[in-house]
Amino acid sequence: MGIIKSSDFYDLNVHTLPDYADSQSRMILEAKDMGYSGICLTSVNSGNKFRGTDITTPTPRDFEIYTGIEIQADNVSKLNKYISRSVNKVDIISVSGGNDDINRGAVENGHVDILAHPASQGKPLNHVLSKAAADNGVAIDFNIDALIRHRGASRVRILTALRQNARLARKFDVPMVITSNARSHYDLRGPREMMALGMLMGMTQEEALHAISTVSGSIINRNRNNNRIMDGVEVVE
Amino acid sequence: MKILPPTLRESNRYLAISITSEGDIPRRDLVNEILFCAATLLGDAGSSEMGIRLMSFEENKGIIQCRVDRMWETRAVLAIVTAIKGMRTRIKVLGVSGTVRGATEKYLLTQDINEPEPERKRTQTIKECKLIIDVGTISGKIVNRNNNEIDLLSEDPHSLEILNRSNTRYFGITVFDIKDKEIDV
Numbered sequence: 167m168g169i170i171k172s173s174d175f176y177d178l179n180v181h182t183l184p185d186y187a188d189s190q191s192r193m194i195l196e197a198k199d200m201g202y203s204g205i206c207l208t209s210v211n212s213g214n215k216f217r218g219t220d221i222t223t224p225t226p227r228d229f230e231i232y233t234g235i236e237i238q239a240d241n242v243s244k245l246n247k248y249i250s251r252s253v254n255k256v257d258i259i260s261v262s263g264g265n266d267d268i269n270r271g272a273v274e275n276g277h278v279d280i281l282a283h284p285a286s287q288g289k290p291l292n293h294v295l296s297k298a299a300a301d302n303g304v305a306i307d308f309n310i311d312a313l314i315r316h317r318g319a320s321r322v323r324i325l326t327a328l329r330q331n332a333r334l335a336r337k338f339d340v341p342m343v344i345t346s347n348a349r350s351h352y353d354l355r356g357p358r359e360m361m362a363l364g365m366l367m368g369m370t371q372e373e374a375l376h377a378i379s380t381v382s383g384s385i386i387n388r389n390r391n392n393n394r395i396m397d398g399v400e401v402v403e
Numbered sequence: 404m405k406i407l408p409p410t411l412r413e414s415n416r417y418l419a420i421s422i423t424s425e426g427d428i429p430r431r432d433l434v435n436e437i438l439f440c441a442a443t444l445l446g447d448a449g450s451s452e453m454g455i456r457l458m459s460f461e462e463n464k465g466i467i468q469c470r471v472d473r474m475w476e477t478r479a480v481l482a483i484v485t486a487i488k489g490m491r492t493r494i495k496v497l498g499v500s501g502t503v504r505g506a507t508e509k510y511l512l513t514q515d516i517n518e519p520e521p522e523r524k525r526t527q528t529i530k531e532c533k534l535i536i537d538v539g540t541i542s543g544k545i546v547n548r549n550n551n552e553i554d555l556l557s558e559d560p561h562s563l564e565i566l567n568r569s570n571t572r573y574f575g576i577t578v579f580d581i582k583d584k585e586i587d588v
Contacts, residue, residue, distance in 0.1 A: 183541075187565050188575035192552060195577060200495065224579070314485050315570075317443065349569035352423070352491040355482045359496065362478035366444075371475070 170375060174203035175357035176382035178258055179236065179282055179307070179345035185210050186349040190221050194231060196351040204230035204386070206258050214238060214248045216255055232386060234258035236282055242271035253277050257389050260307070264289075273299040279385050280343060283309040288323035290330035296338045305341040305385060306331055308377065310363045311353055329368035342369065343385070344377040413454065414471045419497040419510035420481065422463045425490040425554075425572050430460045432487050437467075440483045445476060453477055458503060466506050474499065491571050541565075541574060551578045 177197060182190045190207055197205045209217045216235045225231070233256050239245035245261065245268060252259050261272035263284035272281045273295050281304055284291055291299075291306070299306055308331070312324045335342050344364045348354050355363070357378055364374035388394065393401040422428060434457050441450035453473040458466040469477040481494045500506035543557030554573035557566070566572065 181569075183574070184565070185568075187569040187571050187573075189577060189580050191577040191579045192575040195551060196575075310482070314483060350491070350571045351575050352485070352493045352571060354493070356495055359478050359482035362475045363482055365475055366479050 170358065170361075173357075173375065173379040174383060175201060175360075175378050176204045176206070176386065177202055177346050177348070177354070177360075177378070178206040178232070178234065178280060178343060178382050178385070179208050179260060179309070180205050180348045180354070181210055181236075182207055184217070188350050190219060192351060193348070193354075194221065194226065194229070196354055198226045198229050200354055200356045202357065203228060204232060206232040206234045206386075208234040208236045208258070208260065210236040210238065210262070212238070214252075216252060230386075232257040234260060236260045236262050238262040239268060239271075242267055245271045246275060249275055249277050257386065263307075269295055270298075273302060273304045275304075276302045278302070278304050279389065280305045280307050280345070282307045282345070283312065283347060285324050285327035285331060286312065288320065288327055290327035291334060293334060293338070296331075296334040296340055299335075300338045300340045303341070303388075305343045305381060306335055307347075308332070308342060308344045308364055308367050308369070309347040310344060310355060310360055311347040311349075313363055313366070314353065314355075325367065332368035332373075336373070341381045341385075342373060342377045343382050344374065415454070415468050415501075416471050416474050417458065417500050417503050417506040418467045418469065418474075418477065418481070419500070419506045420465050420467055421495050421497055422465075422492060423495065424463070424487065424492040428463070428487050428490070428492060430457070433457065433460065433465075436484055436487045436492075437480065441480045444480055444483055449476070450480075453480070455480070464497075464511050466503060466511070543574065546573055553577060553581075 180193055182188055182193050193205065207219055209215065214237050219231060219233055221231065235252050235256050237245065237248045239248055249259060258279045259277060260280035260282040261268065261278050263269045263272060263281045264286035266289065269281060269284050269291060272278050284306060308328055313321060316324060332342065344360050346354055360378050361374040364377055365371060369377065437455060441453065441455060453476055454468065454470045455477060456468040458468050478496060481496060484492060484494050486492055497510040500509055541557055541562050543555045545553055546556045547554040553576050555576055556573050
């Protein structure tokens with residue numbers, strides 16, 4: 167258990183006002199209280215407009231705030247347009263998945279960091295998409311709100327799909343992240359609860375731990391590092 | 404009937420929990436909801452192996468008993484709880500211990516070591532407030548206040564749409580969002 171205690175936890179998909187009902191400072195206070203070391207405030211709206219942070223809270227100690235956008239698109243060409251528009255403006259670019267075409271467009275684009283809720287329509291990723299995600303360094307999201315918000319048959323379908331995603335991600339070495347996709351502070355869960363739900367989605371305890379700490383942390387480091395030009399190219403002094 | 408000797412008893416863990424909710428939650432409703440969630444998530448057979456019991460519950464804090472080897476499942480069940488009797492609820496696990504006394508002493512009796520609020524003059528007591536966001540304003544009544552956190556009830560159609568989308572009753576804001584105002588509810 168010592169390793170869990172000494173880890174830093176991040177939640178990379180949290181929605182706030184004006185898209186959803188909680189203000190940014192409220193989410194930050196609640197997440198800090200839950201034991202996170204950082205959260206990503208993600209704008210999600212029909213216009214795919216990035217709303218910057220306007221944080222009125224005195225920033226808590228040992229707590230980092232990142233900005234992100236969750237891109238929603240109907241087709242792949244629009245998706246690529248929105249992605250190229252957001253590059254370098256935000257810390258984390260995620261794509262709202264679910265639809266097969268969009269999932270494919272997202273994992274094949276190297277600028278995307280996270281493919282959010284890929285199984286929201288109950289369809290798992292296949293081996294082609296998993297391989298593409300591994301090649302382009304796109305993390306697959308395991309959103310716990312699928313388990314929290316759905317009941318009955320739809321939850322079973324999504325859980326089955328998520329299990330297959332986890333199995334393929336393990337085989338092809340795709341980065342996995344667990345996010346809350348929170349729409350209000352009632353959707354936030356503590357890091358260990360996220361791990362417990364991740365384990366229900368077919369991860370091992372270690373994978374679940376890495377999914378909310380080291381994998382998320384490395385995505386942030388990758389994007390915050392100004393010396394990095396692209397995959398494999400970095401300015402060294 | 405003789406009780407089981409200690410060596411033959413199942414060994415347990417005790418989870419200290421605290422509850423955040425839109426309203427007051429009676430003990431009975433909480434127990435029912437947790438057991439219901441266990442049954443929907445893991446089935447009757449699974450939940451019979453976990454041995455979930457609510458040991459004590461007062462002032463939104465309590466202790467839950469479960470089997471040692473089913474701790475992660477129990478955490479998952481507690482995380483699944485979203486609403487009790489239509490009121491949004493969140494259960495937070497404060498910590499785990501091997502004895503009831505340990506859990507109580509370590510996690511329930513400790514007081515929040517928040518820095519004391521600096522002395523300041525209360526200028527005004529407000530019951531309503533207005534929030535300016537970049538797509539318009541949200542104005543409403545202040546319903547609850549807990550330290551720096553405020554719940555805001557708003558009834559105009561645009562706000563209701565946002566609330567519906569996020570499936571809550573109140574807007575969650577903080578005192579820092581309201582400028583130059585002291586709040587006393």
